[in-house]
Amino acid sequence: MKVVILHDWLTGFRGGERVLEALCQMYPDAPIYTLLHKKGSTSPLIESKEIHTSFLDKIPGIYTHYRKFLPIMPLAVELMRIKQDADLVISSSHCVIKGVKKPKGSKHICYIHSPMRYIYDQFDNYFENKNLFIRASAYLARPFLKLWDKKSNSNVDLFLPNSNFVQKRVQQHYELGSNVVYPFVELEDFKDIKKQAITKEDFYLMVTAFAPNKRVDLAIDAFNELGLPLKIIGDGPEQTIQFFRSKAKENIEFLGNLERKDVIDHLSRAKGFIFPGVEDFGISPLEALACGTPVIALKVGGALETLNEEVAVFFQEQTKESLINAIKSMKLDNFDQHKLIQRANFFSKDKFILNLQSKIKQVVSAS
Helix, strand or coil, X not given: CCEEEEECCECCCCHHHHHHHHHHHHCCCCCEEECCECCCCCCHHHHCCCEEECHHHHCCCHHXXXXXXXXXXXXXXXXXXXXXXXXEEEEEECCCHHHCCCCCCCEEEEEECCCCCCCCCCHHHHHCCCCHHHHHHHHHHXXXXXXXXXXXXXXXXXXXXXXXXXXXXXXXXXXXXXXXXXXXXXXXXXXXXXXXXXXXXXXXXXXXXXXXXXXXXXXHHHHHHHCCCEEEECCCCHHHXXXXXXXXXXXXXXEECCCHHHHHHHHHHCCEEEECCCCCCCHHHHHHHHCCCCEEEECCCCHHHHCCCCCEEEECCCCHHHHHHHHHHCCHHHCCHHHHHHHHHCCCHHHHHHHHHHHHHHHHHCC
16 A cells, blocks of 8 residues: 655654654655655654645744744645655644645545644633734734635545544544544653652653643743752753743743753652643653653643543643642542553554554545
């Protein structure tokens, strides 16, 4: 079967790129089509593939400012052409890449991480603190982006949301049915940690991108008041980083992007993992569980499908006070590390691949 893979952009290696890497393992000869590719920013496997980009990739400074080009991303997608013959197109999408026209006679399965959250339910979170020009541009572009996004769905034969939470949003925004396939934890990365005696230290941890929906600001407000040590691993726009640093007190430490082994080391030593955003699924809390670390999470969204009260302390409202109360109530002795690790093991890559292959077989055999 001739397969082509689509992915919105290649500028880092996070949960979406882990799914992309699994697709590359499943279809080693498949080329990748993406809006832009910052060379060396992803995994060696992805970097080794035949990668095709849009005209956006040629714009100077694009890798730092690509989010500002959202209004013309549909144009970039419309101009992209798949050069190879294909029986199957698989897109890993949270933005516009699902709109690349599939070759004649092929089927298109979209593994959707989320409908474009910045033009639907997360619009205010993304744009309320931007300058007047960006806010005005976003308001003007929003109706067109919604219209184009829904129109591009005619190019897709089957949507596979990464959670029931996203499935409901696909139904709400697109009025389409879909089938859920959960993503996975890369359990192989944690095999050495499981062989060691885990010693917890007196700090809490976040591993996150500095995007508005992650609510890093809420964690900073809570830990500023508590005075407890918080370490934050992750990165984002320089202006956002500077703002968070200026806001945080000395008990909060920004570690930037770390090597995978160092992230796992911090996850294993942390007293608790802080997860204050509304997430579509959320791989990082499961990675914390794989290290025997309980999670403090907002009781909404994808977290309700991955976490339960045996492995997490939930807070009900996305407020500083609610988060503080959850942090104060968490006691390590209340958690069984075996159950934490067992919960992470439920979301294995093998299970993801089997479920995805089953859906692909259904679509291809129906042609």
